[in-house]
Amino acid sequence: MATDKLVSKVPAGPLENKWSAHKAAIKVVSPANKRKLDIIVIGTGLGGGAAAASLGELGYNVKVFCISDSPRRAHSIAAQGGINAAKNYQNDNDSVYRLFYDTIKGGDYRAREANVYRLAEVSNSIIDQCVAQGVPFAREYGGLLDNRSFGGAQVSRTFYARGQTGQQLLLGAYAALNRAVAKGSVKSYPRHEMLDVVVDGGEARGIIARNLVTGEIERFGAHAVVIASGGYGNVFFLSTNAMNSNGSAAFQCYRKGAMFANPCFTQIHPTCIPVHGDQQSKLTLMSESLRNDGRIWVPKKMEDVKAIRNGAKKASDIEEKDRDYYLERRYPAFGNLVPRDVASRAAKERCDAGFGVNETGLAVFLDFKTAIERLGVDVIRARYGNLFQMYEKITDVDPYKEPMMIYPAVHYTMGGIWVDYNLETTISGLYAIGEANFSDHGANRLGASALMQGLADGYFVLPYTIGDYLSKKIQAPKVATDSPAFDEAEKEIREKIAKLFAIKGKQTVDELHKKLGNIMWEDVGMARSKESLERAIVEIAKLRKEFWKDVYVPGENGEFNQEIEKALRLADFLELGELMARDGLNRNESCGGHFRVEYQTPEGEAMRDDDKFAYVSVWEYKGADEAPVLHKEVLEFEVAHPAQRNYKD
Amino acid sequence: MKLPFIVSSSVGRKFVMSLSGAFLVLFFSFHAVMNVVAIISADAYNWICAALGANWYAILGTLVIVGGVVLHILYGIWLTLQNRKARGTERYAVSKNPPGVAWSSRNMLVLGFVVLGGLAIHLVHFWSKMQLVELMGAHENSLGLSPQDGAALIAHTFTAWYNVVIYLVWFAALWLHLTHGMWSMFQSSGISNQTWLPRLKCISNVWTTAVVGMFALVIIVFFIKSLI
Amino acid sequence: MENKLMNLTLKIWRQKDAKSKGGFETYTVEGVSPDTSLLEMLDILNNKLIHEDSEPVAFDKGCRGPFAFDHDCREGICGMCSLFINGEAHGPDSEITTCQLHMRKFKDGDTITIEPWRSAAFPVIRDLVVERQAFDKILQAGGFVNVNTGGVPDANSIPIARDDAEESMDAAACIGCGACVATCKNGSAMLFVSARVSSLALLPQGRVEGARRAKAMVAKMDELGFGNCTNTQACQMECPKGISIAHIARLNREFLAAKFKD
Missing domain, CATH: 3.50.50.60 (FAD/NAD(P)-binding domain)
Structure with missing residues (x-):
């Protein structure tokens, strides 16, 4: 095509x-x-x-x-x-x-x-x-x-x-x-x-x-x-x-x-400070460099997990033999230094299995105990002091004494x-x-x-x-901004803004955005499946309708108004999210940040399909509520020949 | 017309403050040492007083000091007015002094005026009875003393307890003004860095304490002597 | 970990635009977790205010709807946030921006007063939002090295002493938030200006036009109505990046040396 x-x-x-x-x-x-x-x-x-x-x-x-x-x-x-x-x-x-x-x-x-x-x-x-x-x-x-x-x-x-x-x-x-x-x-x-x-x-x-x-x-x-x-x-x-x-x-x-x-x-970064509750608005990244000396683990026993969650035990109380250093277990050759996508998926796998270590069950430990024993506190402080301080400011936990809690978060597209x-x-x-x-x-x-x-x-x-x-435009005059194309574009914008103010619904932009975020994270996040993506497409379309019926944008256009800014952006996210789901649904393979649960090896590793999907999927807009059309730019590798990524041995 | 940077630029104006301030610090230091002589030997002190009478170099010195003081005061007022304007019309409803900010550093103008007030009293007490008398060509001041008998004048002034109190308040203001002003003059003229900043602050505190201490010592010694 | 939810009273500055007169409005916010950041707490309050605004009103009760405040990265680096909280730029706690301030620094039942930066050079344009274009203008006057893209020497052609590079980096850490100006009783921008001048003056690449830069940036700073530095050090105490006033000394040195050469 x-x-x-x-x-x-x-x-x-x-x-x-x-x-x-x-x-x-x-x-x-x-x-x-x-x-x-x-x-x-x-x-x-x-x-x-x-x-x-x-x-x-x-x-x-x-x-x-x-x-x-x-x-x-x-x-x-x-x-x-x-x-x-x-x-x-x-x-x-x-x-x-x-x-x-x-x-x-x-x-x-x-x-x-x-x-x-x-x-x-x-x-x-x-x-x-x-x-x-x-x-x-x-x-x-x-x-x-x-x-x-x-x-x-x-x-x-x-x-x-x-x-x-x-x-x-x-x-x-x-x-x-x-x-x-x-x-x-x-x-x-x-x-x-x-x-x-x-x-x-x-x-x-x-x-x-x-x-x-x-x-x-x-x-x-x-x-x-x-x-x-x-x-x-x-x-x-x-x-x-x-x-x-x-x-x-x-x-x-x-x-x-x-x-x-x-x-x-989408790139999901493995080392971010976990979500602490539904009042949160933003996730903070902790540098990838921490994985040089930090070891990632969750408890082996479910009773320890529960004890940590209800505060009966601290991470440091868990004995060495009861800890599951799951990256070292699964990827002996690279251990804690596997690439971002692999580390993120492994954390999700453990938390989905119920071993998450904070109240929400969505966190794993990043522990510097071994490194501090081996190198001493001073070396660790020299290497990561500013990151440790930042972590303590945000969480009020001293990472020199108790391990950091981390969880993957969306980072880059x-x-x-x-x-x-x-x-x-x-x-x-x-x-x-x-x-x-x-x-x-x-x-x-x-x-x-x-x-x-x-x-x-x-x-x-x-x-x-x-x-x-x-160089082809050197004869062209200044672009006049009173042409019909400008008139049309401005009119559309004004109508869109007026429409948003006129809805006068019951939900705030942030509340609707959180709903979108939930759909995206659950169904178009770290692990996607045909079902989840299909569900997301339906759900997002539904939410989009809800947005255009029930959003409330206070104030007016002719003023400094952060809510109309957010509303306009969310209107686009509601379409972009669907496009992401469609693209994920089309790509029947797992590669990089895109992991489809149907396409994995028996050990749970990503399975790329170079025969069918060595192309860029390129989408053409066809109008609101119309399915976009897929075009393909076939990728040809003349020099770097595709090979399976292996981090086990 | 392009104004010189000591007028037109904020850094230049601060440089004028720091130069005139430096000059006053030197004068105070000399004056403090000179006063201590009065405790040791009245004759020696009076010899110095005589040397600083109506001689051309003493008059020139006085004029330069007056010039420095006037410049320092005028610039201080000017800078404060500009700074108030820069602050804007609306003020904070709640405002905390950040820890580590010396009270004196935020109140230099007020302290300056206290110092100035003290100076006025001091001029009436001493200068008007010494150099001024000589300039007028008289040989005896209103107290019936020789204008060159500084030691007697000191002894006379500090028999009154209220003068001692006034002078001590004045010295306290001077101490506050100088502890900030002294390292500040190095800072404003660019003679400071990461390493020397704490050192300069320490030097300022020691120096100022020594100078003000000497001033205070003299009046206390004379007051006690008057009681005995 | 103690996780008691907090109820708070907030006094927030409301102002429609640069021309209107502003004033404080008092709000309450309930059930705030000590783990939330101050900005997240403001999000919660704003969400509540939007809901209140969406309901029909029987009578006009003053400033309705959400208040505006600047924020962006929420990890202490963009310099967008600009709140004066309980009498301190970026609130209590040292070397942080507003977004890094967490509610555990407050107590249940506290009243928190939040104001915009106040300085003649930073006009308030809405509620807690100020205009800081004056900073851009100062940097446009000379806060750069005059090199074109391309045609530069190899990165390792000029060795730079490690200590110099480190000190330059100390100054370059400035995020341009304006806390120094906001907190200065003189409305002086010297810490901001000196951070740029000092950072470049310490590197051979910037050294070349050091004199020109210091003069141009100080002149622009004065022209824009910032005050005269009186070395109170309040700026370095409130600077989220802990930039030292030793850099101001360097700026003074650079400037005076340049002027004496003229």
């Missing part, structure tokens, strides 16, 4: 020459013409911030939008661990090829080879760029850059700035953006939310945005639009995403004709808007970068690779490839 719309535009030739050959082949725009061209960038995280800054430097007229009060607050800022690059500074035989191979394998062979290779190729330039911007990466005593190891790799290639790498990289991109703003080539629109993309004659012409302070609906025209609005993990209500992270910008593009790829690929090799969507002039697109992580993302992709797209890929499109 491959369609003419899905042309990946991957250049011919050997893998390692594709990007340089492509760069040589695409057109550029002269400085005099760049000044005449307008670009809109939605989002100011690592992708959007880097792109807007770089495009501004080149001389384009850039308008950059973010929903926060400052571009610096995008959720990239919360990334902790680090950023990968193939520098081989540690002399451990790292290379562009090895980074490429680890990434494609880590993604369970569901990503496009050429994109991943390019990502690995430009990774080194990212580190150079960030250092030049004044990012204070960790250094050795000799003054050179330090590296640490991360999951899914056998080399040390992760650069870091304490536990705040995302923050430091984002502040670098934000500084570059500020420089471009000062220069006058970029104009920043904080507290503005894109509500629609305007498409005319098959080309992106601009956006409709809501000024979040005044509620005004505003029109912005441009020769190209770049979506860098991040992932849609908040469809689950509880996730490690920021409260305001949402999938609406991407979803509007989908509705206007940009196809959506692999929506079901590998799926996103489908893009070709140029990062252009199926709508001309509409681009998607960073977590908002689907391109580089396949079915599972490796730790420290999200930062790499966002910056690669923003600094080194998009600024080249967008020129190829804009």
Whole structure:
């Protein structure tokens, strides 16, 4: 069912020459013409911030939008661990090829080879760029850059700035953006939310945005639009995403004709602080690095589980022989350091069997007792002190004495808007970068690779490839925002907002969002089945009707109104959730973050089906309450040949 | 016209405060040491008083001190007014002083005025009966003493218990003002860092305590002498 | 673990927009778990207020509906939250943002007063929400290194002493929340400005234009109406990232040295 719309535009030739050959082949725009061209960038995280800054430097007229009060607050800022690059500074035989191979394998062979290779190729330039911007990466005593190891790799290639790498990289991109703003080539629109993309004659012409302070609906025209609005993990209500992270910008593009790829690929991170009750709004991630020294376990005996839950016993009271170190038991070769998807599923398996150790039964222990005995408290404090402190602030439990309680939580969405090799969507002039697109992580993302992709797209890929499109626009006049396409888009938005206010139902947006989150977590979460996915599709459709009949949005549009913001986002999540379920239902295999209980080995491991599913599932919107149409981009592996992942021996 | 940075910039204005403040700290230190001499030897003290009479260098010094004081006060008032404006019109309904913030640091202007008031009294008590008398060309002050007999003047002033109390209050304000002001002047002129910040605070406390202690010692000694 | 649910009285600042006059409204909230964060407690209260708002009213009882407050990442790094709680920026407890403040720091029956940041440079735009674009403007004046994308030297071409990189990182940890300004009796932004200036001044990449940066950023800070620093140290006490005023000393040094060279 491959369609003419899905042309990946991957250049011919050997893998390692594709990007340089492509760069040589695409057109550029002269400085005099760049000044005449307008670009809109939605989002100011690592992708959007880097792109807007770089495009501004080149001389384009850039308008950059973010929903926060400052571009610096995008959720990239919360990334902790680090950023990968193939520098081989540690002399451990790292290379562009090895980074490429680890990434494609880590993604369970569901990503496009050429994109991943390019990502690995430009990774080194990212580190150079960030250092030049004044990012204070960790250094050795000799003054050179330090590296640490991360999951899914056998080399040390992760650069870091304490536990705040995302923050430091984002502040670098934000500084570059500020420089471009000062220069006058970029104009920043904080507290503005894109509500629609305007498409005319098959080309992106601009956006409709809501000024979040005044509620005004505003029109912005441009020769190209770049979506860098991040992932849609908040469809689950509880996730490690920021409260305001949402999938609406991407979803509007989908509705206007940009196809959506692999929506079901969601990463569940194994080490998060568990849910403590129904009053919770947000889950907190504890860095993957903790699994280097922490051992994960639950009690062997059910009476111990009960005693811990009712407070009769503490974890430290359970004897060694009564503990089930289930990851070490099941995966002797990798033990506690299996990849994220495997660790998450194993925790769920134990808790489903009734061995969860907190009041809700949804937690396992991450214990540092052995490590403290072996290395001493001081070493552990030096390695993880800030994480231990954060854990204690949140839970009021001292992890030096009692083990941490952890549970998996939604963290990242590998799926996103489908893009070709140029990062252009199926709508001309509409681009998607960073977590908002689907391109580089396949079915599972490796730790420290999200930062790499966002910056690669923003600094080194998009600024080249967008020129190829804009070179055709140098004669085009400024986009007029009084065209019928803009009128139509604005009218639709105004009607939608008015409709939401007019419902005057009985449920709050958050209450309905929690319901959606429950459906998603139970039926489209860590373990999915044909039945659960079918049920989810029905349930979500039902909930969507409920939402449009019974939601209550207080206040009015013409004011600072956080409830209408949330309502608009939830309306889109209610459709996106269904799309995720449909995609999961179609993919009759288990791969990466997508685990179908029907497709597992007798030992409970994921079973991929390369013969039938070595493709990107790409969905085309067909209208409200219409089933979307599936297109397939077949994945061809010329270099990295798919193999089963094995963590047992 | 482009104003110089010591007027136009906040960091420049603070630099003026710290320079004029530093100058006053030096003056106080000298004055304290000089006072202690009065306990040891009245003659030696009077010799110093004579040297600081109506001589050109003493007058010049006095003028410079006056200039420093005026500059310090004017800038202090100016900065406080600006800071009130920067605070905005609406104030917090509830406001706690964070631990580790010295009371004096938040009340430097008030303390400054107390110090200024004390200074006025002090000028009436001493300067008007010493250097001023000489400047007027007289040889005897209102108490019938020689303007160069500082020791006698001290003895006279601190026989009155209320003068002792007034001066001690004044010294307390001075101590509070200087313990914050002294390390602050290093900070404002950029002479501080992670390592030296606590050291400078310690030095300020020791130095100020020594200076104010010497001042206080002199009046207490003279008061006790008057009782005996 | 003790898990007694709490009932609380909240005094919350309500203000329709930047032009309107604001005032306190008193609310009660019941059954709050000590394990919830303060922001989650506010979510609970807002949910209740929305329900109350959805019911028809017999008479007007003042400020109805949910109140607005800024929040986003809820893990202490985005710097969006900006609440002045019981007289302290980000509330009681040290080195945390509002989202990391948990209800176990309060007692059943407590009255909690919540106000927005108050400073001339941060106007209140709604309830507890303030505008902090002044910070963006200061950074736009010079808080960057003038390098274009691409064409930079290899990352390891200039060794940087580990201690310098660490101290630079101490300053770079600033999340731009504005607690320093909010808590300063002078409405001074010196801790914020110095954190950026100091972080870049400590690295060879930023050193090159250090003088220019210090002058430009201080000038912009003054222009935007922030106050003069009087070294009260309140900022470093309330800074969620524990940034030291030693960085302010460095900014002063950088600035004065640059001016004396002019």
